[in-house]
Amino acid sequence: MKIIKFTPFINTRSRFYVLGFTGFIAKRKYKSRGFGIEKQKTFTQLHLGKLSIAIEKRARWTWNFAG
Numbered sequence: 736m737k738i739i740k741f742t743p744f745i746n747t748r749s750r751f752y753v754l755g756f757t758g759f760i761a762k763r764k765y766k767s768r769g770f771g772i773e774k775q776k777t778f779t780q781l782h783l784g785k786l787s788i789a790i791e792k793r794a795r796w797t798w799n800f801a802g
Contacts (some may be wrong), residue, residue: 758790 740752747762758778769781778789 761787
């Protein structure tokens, strides 16, 4: 069982699995999302300027997201 797993970046997005949490990392070139936390039905996103980290709440809704 792998504790940490990352997929390669495709279109500036990378999926990850860390200690039972799944989500994605988004690196932007131009647009900044500011700084803060955004909560949605499926993801909780942490925005750090041009970098966003999203953690899935309900993996069953996004089982085929990004491959």
